[in-house]
Amino acid sequence: MDHLKLEEARLVADSFLNSPFPYSNTMAALNERYGQPHKLALKKIAQVMDSSDIRRGDxxxxxxxxxQIRALVGMLNTLGPQGEAELRCGSHVERLLSKIPAEMRSEFRRRMGHRPGTVFTLVDLSEWLHYEAWCQSSEAQTSSKLQQRQGQRQDRKHEVKSTARSTTILHGTNEIVENQISVAASSKPTQSAKKQAVFNAFCPYCNKDDHYLSQCITFKAFSKDQMSDWIQTNHRCWRCARKHQAAQCTLKKPCSICKGKHLQILHEVNSKSSSIRGDSCLLSSTTETLYLDKPTDCRRVLLKVIRVLLHYQGKTLDTYAVLDDGSERTILLSTAALKLGMQGTGESLALRTIRQDVQTINGSSVSFQISPAGQPQKFFQIKAAFTAKCLGLAEHSYPLSLLSKYKHLKDLPLQPFERSCHFKVFVGTRVAEIQELTDLKSWRYVDSARNPADDLTRGKSLKDLLGEQMDSRTTVSPTAPQ
Incomplete structure (x- = not known):
């Protein structure tokens, strides 16, 4: 029994020294006390439950x-029915979730989805923890690299600061003046080195470190429009003119004129222009871009995007439009309004976002004419369309190259385009309003079972439809409503 390490195990072995079968009885007692897999699993669960909570960012x-949770799940998987019962215990999951921060608990429920009546298991928790740990490990590597770079910069600063100073030893009164001069002369380069280490001059325009942007002779000679064009063309920050976005700018020193977070030389570029007239299409109270449709790469629903021609005072713009049957208002992007030189009446529009935030957008109401690209001589009047600089539309494309694989889909009247341009119109066709003003006898409806267009509204993309076996609804379309 020399291999027994625990004091309790040795006491159990000593109690069977005078037994007729000491080894068998000792092993049976040790197996009953320490060898029950189910008890070991419960003890492991209790240890994890009693551990300290995980702090945010640790x-x-x-x-x-x-x-630990992954090892626990692996242990319970080997126990059979008893382990299966512990794996499906929802109280274990709730107690273990209380160990992590609140935002991570919300992320777990968001990933699992809202399923009424469903109890989360330890297997679900283990898989999510493993995936989240992998995501955090990649972020930790990135942050460690940034810390190494910052540490190297600090080491360089310490090297500059640690300038050797001469020690002066006074042996007589006649050398006091000379020693004072030598100490002053030796301290001057140290102070200048500190200034150079703390304040590093850099000009983003010249890409040199011998002067600041406000001291650049070439950039100071630019007008406001030239500065704006240079920043916009080179994709520079509007606050400090460096190579990053304005949302990522870490500039803390405010402007001495308006106290805004930007360089003083860029004050006119960042200030709101008062020369814009009240009837212009550029008025806006927010700097964000509000998308009228969801800008995502996974487009599950085909929108009705058509090629149109916009007409305004003798000018024509070839662009694309998105048709929305449920929209109450026609939206025109500001880029198209500027291209055609439109002028309208000022208007404020209260817009509710998907986060239930209400934002008041200052724009203008414009009127123009629109015609199909295939029938440029046929004009439709669009009245009181709203336009603002902060509104945007995501880019869309139709994978029409897949249509060549199927003979029965070649005749579909879809216009091919790989990427729609930025000048787009969000046209509200107002089908419900047309139906209210039209006699019901003039309409002929098609039920959902015979309407292939309902497949698109159920979330199926064109690629999904092409991959499925097409039925008779695709080849024989129902009679269109008159």
């Missing part, structure tokens, strides 16, 4: 917690 503790 990547190592979170990874250790994920490994």
């Amino acid at each position: 990547t190592e503790a979170f990874e250790r917690f994920a490994l």
Whole structure:
């Protein structure tokens, strides 16, 4: 029994020294006390439950917690029905979720989805913890690289600061003046080195470190429009003119004129122009871009995007339009309005976003004519369309190259385009309003079972429809409403 390490195990072995079968009885007692797999699993669960909570941002503790849950799940999988019962216990999952921060608990429920009556299992929690730990490990590597770079910069600063100073030893009164001069002369380069280490001059326009942007002779000679064109063309920051977006700018020193967070030389570029007239299409109270449709790469629904011609005072613009049957208003992007030189009456529009935030947008109401690209001589009047600079539309494309694989789809009247341009119109066709003003006898409806267009409204994309076996609804379309 020399291999027994625990004191309790040795006491159990000593109690069977005078037994007729000491080894068998000792092993049976040890197996009953320490060898029950189910008890070991319950003890492991209790240890994890009693562990300390994971703090926000503690990547190592979170990874250790994920490994513990994964080991626990692997142990329970080997226990058969008893382990299966523990794996499906929802109270274990709730208690373990209380160990992680609140935002991570919300992320777990968001990933699992809202399924009424469904109890989350330890397997679901283990898989999510493993995936989240992998995501955090990649972020930790990126942050460690940034910390190494910052540490290298600090080491360079310490090297500059640690300038050797001469020590002066006074041996007589006649050398006091000379020693004072030598100390002053030796301290001057140290102070200048500190200034050079703390304040590093850099000009984003010249890409040199011998002067600031406000001291650049070439950039100071630019007008406001030239500065704006240079920033916009080179994709520079509107606050400090460096190579990053304005949302990522870390400039803290405010402008001495307006106290805004931008360089003083860029004050006129960042200030709101008062020369814009009240009836212009550029008025807006927000700097964000509000998308009328969801800008995502996974487009599950085909929108009705058509090629149109916009007409305004003798000018014509070839662009694309998105048709929306449920929209109450026609929206025109500001880029198209500027291209055609439109002028309208000022108007404020209250817009509710998908986050239930209400934002008041200052724009203008314009009127123009629109015609199909295939029938340029046929004009339709669009009245009181709303336009603002902060409104935007995502880019869309039709994968029409797949149509060549199927003979029965070649005759579909879809216009091919790989990427729609930025000048687009969001046209509200107002089908419900037309139906209210039209006699019901003039309309002939098609039920959902015979209407192939309903497949698109159910979330199926064109690629999904081409991959399925096409039925008779695709080849024989129902009679269109008159």
